[in-house]
Amino acid sequence: xxxxxxxxxxxxxxxxxxxxxxxxxxxxxxxxxxxxxxxxxxxxxxxxxxxxxxxxxxxxxxxxxxxxxxxxxxxxxxxxxxxxxxxxxxxxxxxxxxxxxxxxxxxxxxxxx
Amino acid sequence: xxxxxxxxxxxxxxxxxxxxxxxxxxxxxxxxxxxxxxxxxxxxxxxxxxxxxxxxxxxxxxxxxxxxxxxxxxxxxxxxxxxxxxxxxxxxxxxxxxxxxxxxxxxxxxxxxxx
Numbered sequence: 001x002x003x004x005x006x007x008x009x010x011x012x013x014x015x016x017x018x019x020x021x022x023x024x025x026x027x028x029x030x031x032x033x034x035x036x037x038x039x040x041x042x043x044x045x046x047x048x049x050x051x052x053x054x055x056x057x058x059x060x061x062x063x064x065x066x067x068x069x070x071x072x073x074x075x076x077x078x079x080x081x082x083x084x085x086x087x088x089x090x091x092x093x094x095x096x097x098x099x100x101x102x103x104x105x106x107x108x109x110x111x112x113x
Numbered sequence: 114x115x116x117x118x119x120x121x122x123x124x125x126x127x128x129x130x131x132x133x134x135x136x137x138x139x140x141x142x143x144x145x146x147x148x149x150x151x152x153x154x155x156x157x158x159x160x161x162x163x164x165x166x167x168x169x170x171x172x173x174x175x176x177x178x179x180x181x182x183x184x185x186x187x188x189x190x191x192x193x194x195x196x197x198x199x200x201x202x203x204x205x206x207x208x209x210x211x212x213x214x215x216x217x218x219x220x221x222x223x224x225x226x227x228x
Contacts (some may be wrong), residue, residue, distance in 0.1 A: 002156065033215070042210040043203065043218035045210075055213030090156065092216075099164070099207050099214055100146045 004105035025093030038087040119219035136204030145207035
């Protein structure tokens with residue numbers, strides 16, 4: 001158990017819908033990262049937040065957005081869902097903003113029908 | 114641009130045999146290197162990491178990896194594989210990105226262990 005929690009574990013929804021994935025980092029960690037794992041793209045970095053501020057953005061679609069709250073938990077919002085958004089979404093956390101070990105949560109498996 | 118190559122998509126080894134999973138990276142600065150393992154339906158568990166210092170690093174579950182700057186490699190090894198090691202293994206390089214950082218992952222190597 002890494003100490004990073006993610007809810008829900010599974011999510012099934014329809015195209016065009018909007019969902020919210022939630023992540024709670026390890027106690028003491030200030031950085032939160034989101035990654036997407038799909039069969040065709042592999043593991044891709046989406047976005048990083050540090051202490052409530054966006055720090056780095058990767059291959060995140062405009063239909064996706066994220067935020068980190070004052071209690072340091074983070075939410076990833078996915079809207080206008082398409083079939084291709086079906087994937088495993090991981091949250092990771094680390095202590096610092098810069099290079100540091102990232103600890104991963106168990107992931108949320110999103111299925112878009 | 115940063116990249117990680119894991120040339121072997123699948124590897125099958127016999128239980129008790131030695132294992133080496135290959136990883137090559139491309140990164141302009143001093144690399145921060147990681148190996149993670151993912152069991153079916155599970156998240157990513159950190160096996161080991163290299164930040165600096167001794168180029169041979171020890172990890173959990175009896176794994177070790179050696180950083181070779183001249184070859185841009187960070188291969189993962191285990192002297193004797195157990196059936197429970199069957200999983201997918203990911204090599205990653207930490208890269209500075211905008212005002213933060215990110216992990217760039219290889220495509221993964223699926224390890225099968227035969228008894």
